[in-house]
Amino acid sequence: MLRCLIVDDSERFLAAARTLLEPDGISVIGTASTGEQALRLAAELRPDVLLVDIDLGGESGLRLAGQLAAQAGTDPIPIILISLHSEEDYAELIAASPAIGFLPKTALSGSAITETLDGVRGR
Template sequence: MRAIKVLLVDDQELMRQGLRKMLEIEDGIEVAGEAADGEEALLVAAECRPDVALVDARMPRMDGVELISRLSARQPGLASIVLSTFDEDDYIFGALRGGAVGYLLKDCTPEELIDSVRRAGRGETVLASPVAARLVAELRRTPPAPPPPAALRDRLSAREAQVAALIAAGASNREIAARLRIAEGTVKNHVSSLLRKYALRDRTRLALHLKDPPPS
């Protein structure tokens, strides 16, 4: 199986070195590149084409929120995880709206970080417990979006409907691929199509929307 290629983005060199040493001893994980800020990260990501990016929230020249938004637009298959000391709402929700698949705090354990990288590489969402609690609280405060019109639901293909049902059940892209006997890349294409049709920005909101849709 191909190793998960990881891009490290942090303005502290000591932090990048520590992450590199931690990840490189793990089977199935390869540190493909490093960057000290968002602008450099865009260039490095274009060269090394990582699967997962570990991104600091606060950096000079371009912060993590803007970087993730740009990476999501340029490399839709890239799974970005914020790794930060800050658990402020602006960073959390900004990153998730921009396309991040996870938000971790730097006081997480090495085991939690490594597991999160592997899960993100499989297409799963990874959130630190305090971040998940804030996200749930925010979603409860936010009025539900109107349901898609019947015409939109009718435009879902049979395969898209199957993928949507499995996403709602909490399955990862890899699990969906195995269940439907299709390539993982095909699953990602269906997820992208569902995001467009439901007018949602990221997989996390799609899963929540499909799991608990607003009443018709």
């Protein structure tokens, strides 16, 4: 089972994502609503994958992805950016980020996460 940490400022989305992903083979080992929480939990829990919302209210999920990647150093945790907006809205920023991919929140599933991870491993 993949161990996942989800970073999103919406408690409702965090609860819905857990309910959606856990039966689909993704163990949600933690959730964070702020960058500070995400950095702490990522270091403590060392998940297999991080889902990070691009828009964290007053914070930038893109900036947080960079901080998470820097914190992990030579042992990176794959980061998948998520958003209600389409990938085209952020394409250049996503490409410039350390994230391995992007998933719209409406397409979030265990298989979508696994496919994104497998796509990177297959390179």
